[in-house]
Amino acid sequence: MSQSRLFLSPPHMSGREQSYISEAFESNYIAPLGPMVDRFEESIRDLTKTPNALALSSATAALHLALRVLGIGNGDIVLASTFTFIGSIAPILYQNAVPFFIDSDTKSWNLDPDLLEEAIHKAPSKPKALILTHLYGQCADLDKIISICDAHGIYLIEDAAESLGTTYKDKQSGTFGTFGIYSFNGNKILTTSGGGMLVSPHKELIDKARFYSTQARNDAPHYEHTEYGYNYRLSNILAAIGVAQMEVLEKRIQKRRQIFEWYHETLEDIQEIAFMPELNNSVGNRWLSTLTFANTSPEKIRLALEEYNIESRPLWKPMHLQPLFKNTLSLENGTSQTLFETGLCLPSGTQMEYDDVLRVCSILKKVII
Template sequence: MPALREVLESGWVAPAGPAIAAFEAAVGAATGFPHVLATASGTAALHLAYRVLDIAPGDEVWAPGFTFVATVAPAVQMGAVPRFLDVAPESWTLDPDLLRRELRAAAQRGRLPRAVVAVDIYGQATELDAILAACDRWGVPVVSDSAEGLGATLRGRHAGRGARLAAFSFNGNKIVTAGGGGALAADDPVLLARARHLAAHAKDPAPHYQHSVTGHAYGMSSVLAAVGLAQVAALQERVVARRAIFARYVAGLADLPGLAFMPEPDWGRASRWLTAVLVDPARFGTDREALRQALDAAGIESRPVWKPLPQQPVFADAPSAGGAVAAGLYVGGLCLPSGTGMTMDEQDRVITVIRAACRA
């Protein structure tokens, strides 16, 4: 990889150097954000977003319950109180109608959230326009957790565009990876400049080490940036490949009773980072866990969809609204092998095992 070799030969391996600026520019070009900060992880990007929004102990941060723990973990570690909202069945992302009702009720109580986090799921953009409209009425900022949304679009623009801040992930399992790392993006240069300051230990301008606030070691290394730079260039090819994998699963399995695929609303175009299915045991003849075990016995890895955060022990006492949709998705949902490098023979083997597991 020429970019990686160039970094190693140059000696720029720390969180500094031209490779990082080039990577940030590439992410900006791919997502449409004018200001991008490369970070050590997607979780670090979310933590910085909460820092620059001045989340304080006792503040409420609202998010869909159907997501990975990293969506809210940094805010909780800052002392915020999470409140979980259900997702919409047509998208598996935050339900805007429920959000509107909950914001109205919160305004009447005099306790609006400090931030609402919209989350892209399995390569599908959330309905950000409706979420922004609901939050703008009450002056509540929106953060987009787009860790799973790279390459997805919403009404022709990239996932996350329009949010106050958007966080992306380049972890090893993502559609584009640097082997790790993340990015924080925004339209507001002031917010990004503050995040950049915090990501570099919040060092004050001085010839010596001086700090008015504490920061973090959240910068991405030049080595990871070089790897990511080559990967971002292939983003659209990866999206085409993942969507083709999804379409092949549909062609091979759609006739089975009791098996349904993650829907794609007409307002968005998913990257299909992961292909997820719902198993109705009454019609399919066996449940999601039995199907997972059948795949595992054949040497094929699959995983249940996200266990809703309100069901996690750490959030047992957290307030929530709704939750039946997310709970149903967890009971029946399974993520199938979806890697860009899958061969047709490998995918055929997955399809064959699933068809054999159907007892309808």
């Protein structure tokens, strides 16, 4: 009899979700917006200490609104981490702007600040913004990146979709730029099944994003429109799930970090294995435990794990290697390609126990040794 499946990052409910959903049903706020949306936004403001938050249907929608509000459009160059998920990049295309991909450094696996400076000088026109991904729950080198963006007058948009609760110098990821975004997709550290959040210290920018997110309806008793917008707001029912999820964020972070430590302790003696690093001045949420192999094919390991009903996944394929972005602007040093070719994400769900980690590690050892 096969063992139960270990998923990569399954949802983990707090136990309060049904109560809040029932409360939302009883209020009859079933359509988007309502008291639970307000409470969900408030919980993000409380966590991040950012005065403005906007609950949306996805993190991709949040990035799209950030670019639209900042006036980024046809032909504008937007710098971006290449080692990321397509949702970080697609909004650039929505605005008919031009992505310029920047490779990673080895000390964080995130965007390389030295290449950022070089890319700015090599760009055919002045870049308008940078979409900076905090990969797998680990912060990029924010001090250097912020300094470079400030020096060149470039908007910083933090893609903190994977890094909710991660801190850099005791400050929450997603709160350093003009905008920050978070994801509540089904596989994230917290989930509303699907949803996102846009935050900013600038009220006027969030107000404009809020306007665009509700079909750009003008203040009138009828439907009056001077601009076009989108149907991007979050359902009050899904927000009820988010309210309950936010109550256990710290527990979820502690468990993800514990799972990483279990992997690290069990596998650290295998010399060909290297885990994703964490910058000294940051505390990541370890959304996924990720590692690379010096000599063994990660695909061979993935298939071996799958035989034992264990889900794992390759690291992100860099955007500059995607067929969609053939011949797109990029500045590469080979780091992200090497990580993609040698790396793997291991099961990291917060309902895992120590024996589950040992189950995964035992198979890895059989393949490697």
